[in-house]
Amino acid sequence: MDSISILFGDGNGNFADEVSYSTGINSSPQSVATGDFNNDNRTDLVVANYRSHTIGIYLAFDHGNFSSMISYSTGFQSFPIRVTVADFNNDTFLDIAVANFRIDNVAVFLGYGNGSFNDPISYSTGASSDPSALVVADFNKDNRLDIAVANSENGNVGILFGDGHGHFQTIVTYSTGFQSHPDSIVTADLNNDTWLDFVIADSTSDYVAILFGYENGTFGGKTVYTDDSFSNPTALTLGDANYDNKIDIILTNFGTDNVGVLIGYGNGTFKFDQSYPLSSGSGPAGVAIADFNNNTRWDICIAEFGTGTINLLVRYIRARFLNETIYSISNSEHIHSVAIGDFNNDNQSDIAVATSSGDTIGVLIGYGNGSFQSKHLISLVHMLIHNV
Numbered sequence: 001m002d003s004i005s006i007l008f009g010d011g012n013g014n015f016a017d018e019v020s021y022s023t024g025i026n027s028s029p030q031s032v033a034t035g036d037f038n039n040d041n042r043t044d045l046v047v048a049n050y051r052s053h054t055i056g057i058y059l060a061f062d063h064g065n066f067s068s069m070i071s072y073s074t075g076f077q078s079f080p081i082r083v084t085v086a087d088f089n090n091d092t093f094l095d096i097a098v099a100n101f102r103i104d105n106v107a108v109f110l111g112y113g114n115g116s117f118n119d120p121i122s123y124s125t126g127a128s129s130d131p132s133a134l135v136v137a138d139f140n141k142d143n144r145l146d147i148a149v150a151n152s153e154n155g156n157v158g159i160l161f162g163d164g165h166g167h168f169q170t171i172v173t174y175s176t177g178f179q180s181h182p183d184s185i186v187t188a189d190l191n192n193d194t195w196l197d198f199v200i201a202d203s204t205s206d207y208v209a210i211l212f213g214y215e216n217g218t219f220g221g222k223t224v225y226t227d228d229s230f231s232n233p234t235a236l237t238l239g240d241a242n243y244d245n246k247i248d249i250i251l252t253n254f255g256t257d258n259v260g261v262l263i264g265y266g267n268g269t270f271k272f273d274q275s276y277p278l279s280s281g282s283g284p285a286g287v288a289i290a291d292f293n294n295n296t297r298w299d300i301c302i303a304e305f306g307t308g309t310i311n312l313l314v315r316y317i318r319a320r321f322l323n324e325t326i327y328s329i330s331n332s333e334h335i336h337s338v339a340i341g342d343f344n345n346d347n348q349s350d351i352a353v354a355t356s357s358g359d360t361i362g363v364l365i366g367y368g369n370g371s372f373q374s375k376h377l378i379s380l381v382h383m384l385i386h387n388v
Contacts, residue, residue: 023049056070082133088162130151130153138196183234187199246263248262258275284302286303
């Protein structure tokens with residue numbers, strides 16, 4: 001079902017009823033991100049709708065309820081695949097950047113701070129580049145936000161350096177290797193030299209690679225990590241998984257139905273720790289890390305494309321995740337990505353997912369113990385009437 005789903009947590013790892021919101025007929029939402037777009041101190045949602053060539057905004061009301069979708073075109077036959085949120089022009093209002101897979105650009109929507117956005121400004125990522133993921137940070141330390149893009153077809157990472165006023169320079173690219181296909185990208189200072197580095201997942205070559213950052217925002221020195229358990233790695237996240245104050249890498253392997261953990265040493269090197277098997281055919285496609293039950297231990301949240309479920313690996317103890325728990329979103333829903341936020345202002349972590357096989361978005365209310373109630377679907381017509 002074309003939908004996003006939100007699971008509300010109570011801080012003990014429990015989750016309440018899923019509530020669903022439409023993303024539009026044949027929209028195929030691929031990615032979801034969070035932010036307060038109208039400055040009301042509530043967490044709103046934005047979703048990239050791949051087949052309807054739009055982004056959709058959902059403004060939050062009290063108690064975790066959301067408005068019907070407000071859509072903005074990303075361009076003719078653009079196929080937006082990833083979305084992220086930041087303040088690109090330093091006006092204190094959140095803006096949105098979208099990777100448009102088929103028209104080879106990044107579209108930037110500048111926000112007005114009232115939940116509405118300007119027409120997009122597009123920046124080329126290169127001919128036939130197929131941008132598949134993006135991340136925002138200040139890569140050259142000029143106190144202006146930049147956008148880095150994983151160009152899956154051209155085998156490179158491209159950087160759009162920002163001017164601090166919401167505009168970006170022509171893309172500068174760095175190779176990720178011959179015949180590489182970077183599909184996911186995250187950033188952090190992995191070797192403690194104060195410069196940001198990139199981690200990419202290559203879905204074709206079955207490895208995770210690091211590009212190290214140097215002065216003035218340049219990158220190189222590629223290092224590759226792989227294992228027999230890696231196959232079609234699709235998503236990445238970073239966190240201190242083993243509580244040694246060093247950054248670790250968590251990845252999902254779509255082809256082998258598992259989650260892999262690379263333990264970092266703090267000097268830019270990593271060691272493969274373990275892969276955690278998931279159910280056959282689960283097809284893990286998105287991953288996030290958070291403490292859902294407030295026990296000061298990180299939990300892993302996995303969006304499973306093949307089974308339409310959310311999987312929580314909880315209670316990380318000495319480099320081991322325990323207590324796998326499965327939460328069904330709905331039959332035959334294909335979940336592409338997952339985002340974490342506090343959607344009902346109860347100071348607990350909740351979960352939102354983007355699904356691509358139907359005409360709803362779903363919200364799951366969490367109890368804090370990792371359990372979910374039955375799903376409630378809300379039709380598009382009902383939503384439009386209810387929110388007039």
